[in-house]
Every structure is written in C-alpha cells, then in structure tokens.
Amino acid sequence: MSKVATNNPIEVKLLAALSSLPSDWVVMAETQSNVAVDTTIAAIHMLTAKKNLCIIVSANRPYANLVAQYKNAGIDPKYIFIIDCVTRKNGGKALKASNAVFVDNSSALTNILIQINECTRTMKGKKVLLIDSVTTLLVYNKPDVLARFVHSTLTHIRSKGVNGFLVCLSDETDKEVKAEISQLCDKVITSAE
Numbered sequence: 001m002s003k004v005a006t007n008n009p010i011e012v013k014l015l016a017a018l019s020s021l022p023s024d025w026v027v028m029a030e031t032q033s034n035v036a037v038d039t040t041i042a043a044i045h046m047l048t049a050k051k052n053l054c055i056i057v058s059a060n061r062p063y064a065n066l067v068a069q070y071k072n073a074g075i076d077p078k079y080i081f082i083i084d085c086v087t088r089k090n091g092g093k094a095l096k097a098s099n100a101v102f103v104d105n106s107s108a109l110t111n112i113l114i115q116i117n118e119c120t121r122t123m124k125g126k127k128v129l130l131i132d133s134v135t136t137l138l139v140y141n142k143p144d145v146l147a148r149f150v151h152s153t154l155t156h157i158r159s160k161g162v163n164g165f166l167v168c169l170s171d172e173t174d175k176e177v178k179a180e181i182s183q184l185c186d187k188v189i190t191s192a193e
C-alpha cells in the first residue's frame with residue numbers, strides 16, 4: 001500500500017502494518033476498547049483516501065451516527081457503503097440511503113453475508129470489507145456460528161479480490177474465535193505494535 005499523508009498516529013501505525021502485505025489482504029486489528037472507534041475511523045479514512053470502496057458491517061453504531069462521525073473525520077461518503085446491523089434492532093427507522101442497507105440485527109448473519117455478496121458483486125473499483133466489531137458480533141452469536149460466518153465471509157471476499165479489515169477488542173473477544181480468525185488473516189495488528 002502506498003503512502004497516504006497523515007498526522008494521525010493510529011493511521012501511521014496502520015499504514016506501516018499494511019505496507020508489507022500482498023495486494024489482496026485480510027487483517028485483524030486487536031485494539032483496546034478506548035481506541036476501538038478511533039482505530040476503525042482511522043482505517044476507513046486511510047483506505048478511502050486511497051480511493052478504496054469500504055463496505056462496512058456496523059454492529060456497533062447506527063448509520064446516521066456513522067455518517068456524522070465519518071463526515072467529521074473528513075471521510076468522503078462516496079467511498080463508503082454501510083451494512084447497518086443496529087438501527088432496526090433498536091427500533092429505529094431505516095433511512096433511505098444510497099450507501100446503506102439495514103439488516104434486522106447482528107445475529108442475522110445470513111442476511112449480512114447476502115448483503116456483502118451483493119456489494120462485492122455490484123460495486124466497481126477496489127473494495128475493502130471492514131467489520132467494525134467481531135467482539136460485538138460475538139455478543140449476538142454463538143462462537144462457533146460466528147467463526148463459520150467469518151470463515152465463509154473471508155473465503156468469499158478473497159475469491160473476489162476484496163481486501164478485509166476486522167476489528168476486535170483485545171481482552172473482550174473469545175480467545176478460540178480470535179485464534180481461528182487470525183489463521184485466516186495475513187496479519188494481526190495489536191494495539192501494542
């Protein structure tokens with residue numbers, strides 16, 4: 001990955017970690033809860049600055065909140081597509097948005113995978129799938145079910161030439177699931193790196 005000018009220390013760290021990866025990569029970022037949102041936003045900022053289309057599976061925040069955060073961070077909305085797993089679950093109204101779909105909740109893994117497949121099929125350009133919280137998905141799914149979902153998802157995106165970026169909390173994610181997912185990744189970036 002070529003250089004993107006940034007003063008954000010999280011982006012600098014992510015750029016350094018991604019610089020030695022092959023062109024089609026999958027990375028898991030293990031982070032502390034106090035910097036998880038900053039890590040996710042830094043990753044999206046860095047990736048969209050390189051004109052990557054980010055397909056974001058959001059298990060933590062609703063679409064409206066994410067759009068406001070991304071705008072605040074200077075992220076161009078034309079490079080993001082959000083699969084919102086939060087709005088409907090909390091009784092919110094699914095907004096009409098050209099860059100979002102709203103699934104029922106974070107346990108609707110089949111629907112999430114269908115939306116990921118649709119995005120990878122129809123979106124043109126270099127794409128990155130970003131799952132904003134493996135940890136949150138584990139709250140709503142059994143560990144073995146989530147591990148199979150992540151395995152299927154990563155296998156699918158690799159077959160389509162789509163990069164992957166997964167975020168999980170270092171101390172709050174099931175160790176067996178983390179170990180299984182990390183085997184599918186080209187690199188695991190820890191907050192200690």
